[in-house]
Amino acid sequence: MPVVQRRKKNFWRGPWPWLAPTLLILIVFRAYPLGDQFRLALTDMRVSGGEAQYIGLDNFYFIASDPGYQTALFFTIIFTAFSVGGSFILGLGLALLLNEPIRGRVVYRTAILTSWVISAIIVGYIWRLLLNESSAGVFNALFDSIGLQGVNWLSSPTMAVVSVIVADVWRSTAFTMIFMLGGLQTLPTEVLEAARTDGAKAWQRLLFVIVPLLKPLIATALIFSTIATFNVYELILSLTSGGPGNATSTVGFEMFRTAFGGDGGGGLGLIGRGAAMGVSMFMVTLVFAILYIRAGVFSRDYD
């Protein structure tokens, strides 16, 4: 009896009562669904209900040979590469700029950051207005005013790809900027001064001093934005709905369309097949998550 009582007391004194609520909600709402997705991917479950049959890897075989999924995967990779690269270069550039003692830099920073608080689905609508192919769109109006012909920003497959990437860069640059700006402000000024007195030019200081010092932060920013960009869905939905044709459809967009079906999106209600696509998104994300965690484990202890 006394032993049991002491154990009880120890339990309440220990960390577990504090951790239990968080662990519980994470297991129920996050870990369980992520695991359940693997089970669902092996069935032919439909959103309309009915008995689901175990069909082995059929869903995976299907999506692997499905042209719709292949196009979406290919586009998602291109989109991620260009969008992450573009927003990183612009974000780092803006961070370097706003790290200089220019007048009114808080105003500029605020102005740029406004794009960060806007929901992706609304960013899609904003860019649909800007890229409108009638005379009302800003870009075509600008082209018109300098005597150039209008461009089919969203109705030509090639231009639609470019447009979607530009819109996403516009949306995600601010995140990289504020992230890198935080890093730049922690840099030791002595090191930069030393490089300057040694006669290092601006680009040399950037490449050989600033970038190596910020390497962990740069890796973090790139991994975060890769994960977010690869799993894009909302921006595509409101800007192009994956079109024209299938040109700007992403894996995330295909997953939602397959499982739930958007308005006029040709939804099939195929929960099982959608879950297989979800599994593929999970695996890609997992690779980047492991990269991030491994880098973290070696560079800093979790204290």
Added chain:
Amino acid sequence: MTTIKVASSNESQIALSKRRKAEMPLLRRLRPTLLQLIAILSAIAFVYPLVWMALSSIKPNWEIYRAPLDLVPDNPTFDAYLSLFKTTPFVTYTINSVLYASGGALVSISLGMVAAYGFSRHRFSGRQFLMVGILSMQLMPGLISAIPTYLLMRETGLLDTRLGLILLYGAISVPFACWVMKGHFDTIPVELDDSARMDGASKLRTLLQIHFPLLVPGISSLFLILFTQKWSEFALASVLLRDPDKFPLTVGTYLLLGPDESDFRLMAAASLVNIVPILALFLFLQRFLVSGLTKGAVKS
């Protein structure tokens, strides 16, 4: 020979430095202006679309199509807003958005804070494993598991309920909240806990009466970040809610505009209604937000 050489190299150096002096002041004088110019242009690239959209939403149609670049409308009209608020429940959507965003943020912060206390004040086996596990949850976007989450909600009766969405939003950002709060707890000296215990305060009381007041600035910026994130969420809400009376602004806007709305003014007005509240919040409290964001980003 040598002297001549030295002299000539001296001369050339002098010439070089002279030339540099002639160049440098110009560059130096131009540099701030140049940087200022780039900064202004970048700011315009991010703000102009919003300003243009706001003004388009009050332009009559013929102005939209005839003179899209004119900023100031000649005959402003608020038709789009009138029809927006008359024919669609945008007020309800807004209230729902506030509810989900603040509810989700509060769930994350209250659970995350308590767990952060556990991690910060206790050493136990499996601690590092758990913290890495929580971190990896933070890296998984909620959208990836939208399908199994939908089924979970259907089986537990939480589908199409406000509670279900708030709990899910809370669960998604609990890891971030936990990591950020742990960073804050680590800055509070343990001696403070000890003296509170000597005075007979329980741990919970110490947390609520001693720590909490110190954590208020950190909690407020965390709340703002999470509120902004939840306000923008669309994918999960669109899958988990069926009743339009429960839609947040993002889903309500998509319900109205869909994938191929062609009414220019309506699209501009509806988008603006989405943006204005969160933008106002951001502009008023951006100092808070930015410091919290960089802190959270650097730390976690």
